[in-house]
Amino acid sequence: MRPFTYTRANNKEQALQAFTATSHYLGGGTNLVDLMKEDVERPDQLIDVNNLDYKKITSNDKGGLTLGAMLSNSETANNKEVRTNYPLLSMAMLSAATAQIRNMASNGGNLLQRTRCPYFFEVSMPCNKRDPGSGCGALNGMNALHAIFGYSDSCIATNPSDMCVALAAIGATVEVQQADGTSRMIEFTDFHRLPGDRPEKDTTLSQGELITAIHLPKAEFSDHYYYLKIRERSSYAFALISVAAGLQVESGVINKAGLAMGGVAHVPWKLTKAEEFLAGKKPTTENFEAAAELEMKDAKPFEANKWKVDMGKNAIVRALTQAFEREV
């Protein structure tokens, strides 16, 4: 690991002030420290923000909950308010990693997880995300696990987070502190960005901005929810494909659907077309299949990851079915 200076911030002012272009904020470190060991991340300074007072879960003025950015993933997923009102979020968070990692990982840090693309991790390989201009090794390489939506010639990597897929389905808002001390709100679907010709930028955060909270809207999917995670072993693996499905059903009709997919794009992939299609329809297998078809027909897979199209279709139908059939 390359040398770096360690700075402990005790409040947001200290954190923002210490930030330089080559600094990283340090949360749980489960992704960042690993990437530093791999020589992928090379900060000159780590600013430890674990002492910052963003560790509460409170009610917000939208009738929902606000999750502190420095709260651990396990404390968040196990919080009684979160479990009962946003079980979709709890389920997605619990599907991720292991108990040890969830105890360490912060909510803010989860949003900033970097891709698990093997070309990104292996410094002897070309990767525009790690080393802009070096090319994309995966584009004509081993890309069975890569994106089928929204990629560009410079990057076909996927976002690895489970929590973010649920947040996209629920429709969260991210609050960040800007360098000048003011805060701003970012809609969750605007927080992550597609690779375009700047894949080194995963999010729309500006330099030095610090995530302080995640705001959830009023709970809508607390009865009908399911987070389906398909992976190569039954626990402790990243998703091949995942689907977060929330349904609000009244008198046998879908009032509202919240849907997003993981493992298919550079961002948590919000299924807006399917959501719109399902609103006002009956929760039947035919409608679920039509909604899945509507989304997956836009997929542009590579030779090696064609299987993601069929699996994606089936995963959407299965997640919706599980969500609907859950006993309330």
Added chain:
Amino acid sequence: MKDIDKWNEAVDPDNLSDDENMILDAMGLNGSSRRKFLKQVSAASLSIYASSFFTSELFANTMKDLPEKTTALLNEIKVNIKVNDMVKPLTLDSRTSLLDALRERLGLTGTKKGCDHGQCGACTVIIDGKRNLSCLTLAATCEGKEITTVEGLAKNGEMHPMQQAFLKHDGFQCGYCTPGQICSSVALLEEAKNGEVSYVTEDLKKVQSGLSLSEEEIRERMSGNICRCGAYNNIVQAFKEVHTGNDEMPTWEFATQEQMDKAKNA
């Protein structure tokens, strides 16, 4: 009779010492199953098992006074590391992981370095009551935290019940992942008591404290500790014994002479 022959001799079930009786009780072997077991086991193997009962000190190493400063350090940081109720001020390179600080600077080598990338769980320690990976924790971040390693689990010369259960159920083969497995299991006992949920929990909305974990739950919740020898069945059994408080039967037994002959001639 040579000493070596004596060690290979079968144990006489009617003539056991108090220690031997205690070991067999702890293994849940009574009556005919005890007789069957003793027919197949030599005094040597029983004493190997027995040795674990008398060497709790081995499991409770304390920090060693290693040199304050070993090599030239870059970006020195000072941190008071509190491990197993002892505090030690250390001057470290900012890059030092908690795992390396424990092993290289405090002589606490019970915690193992497996992958060093958060993929195997061998380095699991308990920080402020929660299981964590010491390989991905920078030592610099540990000021003011209470760390428990496998060496801190034994109390007053008695192994932690989880350590005893791992021995009884043979919850290991090579033993390298074991300190991590045990720390993880000890923390999991508390998580179950507190009613923490998992991905396989049936209903996330109706969970009470004092959970009784099914095997499926135990396996899901222990998935962060990889055992390349594949001692998983025995690890689950060991966890169950401490978790339920019931005397679980070991999942293994010795082969009979008939089975041995059959295997040889197969």
